[in-house]
Amino acid sequence: MQLEAANVTFRYTAKGPAVLSGVSFAVKAGERVGLLGPSGQGKTTLARLLAGHLRPTEGRVLLNSQPLPAKGALPVHLISQHPETAVNPRWKMRQVLEEAGAPDPDMLGVLGIEPEWLERTPGMLSGGELQRFCVARALASGARFIIADEISTMLDAITQAQIWQHLLAHAERRRLGLVVITHNPALAQRVCTRVVRLETLAHPAPNSASAQ
Amino acid sequence: MDRPLAFDPPLPRQNRRLRTAVGCGILLAIVAAIFVAGLFIGNAAVAADFAQKGLPPSWQHPFGTDWLGRDMLLRTVKGLSVSITVGAVAALASAVIAIVMAALAAAGPRWLGGAVNWLIDLAMGVPHLVLLILIAFACGRGMGGLLLGIAVTHWMNLARLLRAEMLQLRGQPYVMVSRRLGHSPAWVVRRHFLPHLLPQCLVGLVLLFPHAILHESALSFLGYGLPPEQPAIGIILSESLRYLTGGMWWLAVFPGLALVALVILFDTLGNGLKKLLAPASAQE
Amino acid sequence: MDINAAPLLEVDGLWVRFGRTRGRFAQGQLEAIRDLSLTVRAGEIVAVVGASGAGKSLLAQAVMGLLPTGATMGGALRYKGQPLTPKRQRQLRGREMALVPQAITWLDPLMRVGPQVRGGDNRPQQAERQRAVFARLGLAPQTERLYPFQLSGGMARRVLLSTAVIGTAQLLIADEPTPGMAPGQAAEALGILRQLAHDGRGVLLITHDLELAVRFAGSIVVFYAGTTVEEALAADFAAGPAALRHPYSQALWRALPQNGFEATAGSQPHAGTPLPGCLYAPRCPLMTAACTQQNPPLRALRGGMVRCIHAT
Numbered sequence: 001m002q003l004e005a006a007n008v009t010f011r012y013t014a015k016g017p018a019v020l021s022g023v024s025f026a027v028k029a030g031e032r033v034g035l036l037g038p039s040g041q042g043k044t045t046l047a048r049l050l051a052g053h054l055r056p057t058e059g060r061v062l063l064n065s066q067p068l069p070a071k072g073a074l075p076v077h078l079i080s081q082h083p084e085t086a087v088n089p090r091w092k093m094r095q096v097l098e099e100a101g102a103p104d105p106d107m108l109g110v111l112g113i114e115p116e117w118l119e120r121t122p123g124m125l126s127g128g129e130l131q132r133f134c135v136a137r138a139l140a141s142g143a144r145f146i147i148a149d150e151i152s153t154m155l156d157a158i159t160q161a162q163i164w165q166h167l168l169a170h171a172e173r174r175r176l177g178l179v180v181i182t183h184n185p186a187l188a189q190r191v192c193t194r195v196v197r198l199e200t201l202a203h204p205a206p207n208s209a210s211a212q
Numbered sequence: 213m214d215r216p217l218a219f220d221p222p223l224p225r226q227n228r229r230l231r232t233a234v235g236c237g238i239l240l241a242i243v244a245a246i247f248v249a250g251l252f253i254g255n256a257a258v259a260a261d262f263a264q265k266g267l268p269p270s271w272q273h274p275f276g277t278d279w280l281g282r283d284m285l286l287r288t289v290k291g292l293s294v295s296i297t298v299g300a301v302a303a304l305a306s307a308v309i310a311i312v313m314a315a316l317a318a319a320g321p322r323w324l325g326g327a328v329n330w331l332i333d334l335a336m337g338v339p340h341l342v343l344l345i346l347i348a349f350a351c352g353r354g355m356g357g358l359l360l361g362i363a364v365t366h367w368m369n370l371a372r373l374l375r376a377e378m379l380q381l382r383g384q385p386y387v388m389v390s391r392r393l394g395h396s397p398a399w400v401v402r403r404h405f406l407p408h409l410l411p412q413c414l415v416g417l418v419l420l421f422p423h424a425i426l427h428e429s430a431l432s433f434l435g436y437g438l439p440p441e442q443p444a445i446g447i448i449l450s451e452s453l454r455y456l457t458g459g460m461w462w463l464a465v466f467p468g469l470a471l472v473a474l475v476i477l478f479d480t481l482g483n484g485l486k487k488l489l490a491p492a493s494a495q496e
Numbered sequence: 497m498d499i500n501a502a503p504l505l506e507v508d509g510l511w512v513r514f515g516r517t518r519g520r521f522a523q524g525q526l527e528a529i530r531d532l533s534l535t536v537r538a539g540e541i542v543a544v545v546g547a548s549g550a551g552k553s554l555l556a557q558a559v560m561g562l563l564p565t566g567a568t569m570g571g572a573l574r575y576k577g578q579p580l581t582p583k584r585q586r587q588l589r590g591r592e593m594a595l596v597p598q599a600i601t602w603l604d605p606l607m608r609v610g611p612q613v614r615g616g617d618n619r620p621q622q623a624e625r626q627r628a629v630f631a632r633l634g635l636a637p638q639t640e641r642l643y644p645f646q647l648s649g650g651m652a653r654r655v656l657l658s659t660a661v662i663g664t665a666q667l668l669i670a671d672e673p674t675p676g677m678a679p680g681q682a683a684e685a686l687g688i689l690r691q692l693a694h695d696g697r698g699v700l701l702i703t704h705d706l707e708l709a710v711r712f713a714g715s716i717v718v719f720y721a722g723t724t725v726e727e728a729l730a731a732d733f734a735a736g737p738a739a740l741r742h743p744y745s746q747a748l749w750r751a752l753p754q755n756g757f758e759a760t761a762g763s764q765p766h767a768g769t770p771l772p773g774c775l776y777a778p779r780c781p782l783m784t785a786a787c788t789q790q791n792p793p794l795r796a797l798r799g800g801m802v803r804c805i806h807a808t
Contacts (some may be wrong), residue, residue: 013414052392073392073393073394074392076392077394085386086389090407090408155546156748157751158547158760159763160751183679184753189753
């Protein structure tokens, strides 16, 4: 299995500047690819393109050489830096988890999710606690690829280690493909099988070279 | 370690939600009471009684009686009851238009969104009362034209609000996640959109009431609304004009005050509901 | 750090509680900060480090007198030795104590940057000071004529910091000043704060990022579930777990990716969870029966402070 961005360019508006131009990137099952680079260079945009939250202006995102389906379930799941926007503020955490399928009680225990948190709404939990739910939801969704966009940047060191240890164990066991976006080189070294820098991925397409 | 500071900490604002909820309940009960009372006041109760005609306010007739000897309190309550009915139907129709428009604008193709926006701007640009009078006049005076007129002149604000909310929701990461988990658009709308939008619709609906009631009265007062045999507040006020010069001030003052009170009541009710339903104010 | 410098800010046994909706109507009391103590002296950066939900941001609000309505507080707050009453907080806010603004949205978009930093003071001396501050922060002289939208990210950060620098505030409070910044940018922003401390101001840095705190602060206050569990020199964290006092601080150190990436099980108890003994006991490798009796008091140990009966 392979998830691939083939020569993608992205603009928010037809005439706007290109956030990404001519970027190619691929991740295979069982691989954990670290994506480093300065902020504001489109790492998050690439993450959203790979997860099907955005569609590229030019180029294609391919899953096993097929374009991503426009609707229906996608075996690619994005976990973002801000878990508080990734859960419906009106729902109980139990509903948030069940949206992706029945949660495995053992997994909740390992992720450090206390049973009573399930009955709370997101406003009553801290960012670190919410992020555990987002990881649990990503794993319960049956996704084959997980895009982790700065998922532990806002968390303290222990919570960061807990979440990553768990994610790594699952990725290993199920041969998931991971894209790890981070600012932290030490973290990338810990969790990734290879590391690339965003600026090395772009080979400007002839028609978008002037955009930036 | 709990050494107190040199000042008294402010009292925690507890039970404010409970107080708001009780207040809303009381207001709702008043509205229901007026409505039901209006239904029970038969035509016999407001039949002409020339023995009692033109009496100023007294204990027996708190709002006085008119030139036909009818009790003004009973007529006012019946008038308010009619106003509530008209307000409810018109506000509901207006809200339905708003919801349909907003859904078209947010979920439809881009050109449709533009068209709805244009329509909202157009409808907001035309003065309310002029459009109302035109529609009511074109439909011939009576209930139908009045309801239609109020419904098509009051949906814009709610439609604009709902459209903005829908667009904002559509871009929320949790809605994106839900879609990519494979849930159908209908499922996403039912589970993510409606629970967020319904409370707003409800508040918008209640806040439409006072407008609808005032415009109904205004139109009836001007003679384009309800027919003169209806005991509406607008009719009562319009009739009273002829007798004001005769010193019968109570014919206009009490029904007028009652109308203002009803409008304020709906406004308070709407704002109270808004506070109760908005998650952001849960701490207050 | 100059131990002999007079303390600017002393926080002693601070607690903050607030009402919170439970269910539809009932509102209960939550103890968000249980027992927090720290001291900031002129010329140093003190970092408060802890997990989200530990009550760090409430500390800044409590010191500035900006707690949300419904919050109650107690314990002792002193500024330059005098108690901080609400009246005194109002007097000192912005003059003696200032929050370092976090985002460009704090600036008026329709006003040029220079006059904005001068804060409505049109005297020539103030313009001189503003130019001196800009020069020190590496901002070109023509920057003062730009509008906020014309600033790049790095320039905006320096302009925001210059609003804190130009003021007379002796105590600066920076609450999570770096999220969203690349490591280089974060280092730059904190480098400016360190410069300010060198000039004799006191800085209270509130952050979840231990590495950043170790790099830039003089001393570090470790915060867990609304209590101070350890006060240490940043050098102790640089030296490793043997130099640290509290098991939680040691666990934090070991969890860093470069130090073992060790994930201690469990999570911080929520505000409102009644725990009779030490708040860290359920996760602690040193836990004994004595730990569940009462929450131990803060005590001095090896030049720092610790809230643990087993620490040696």
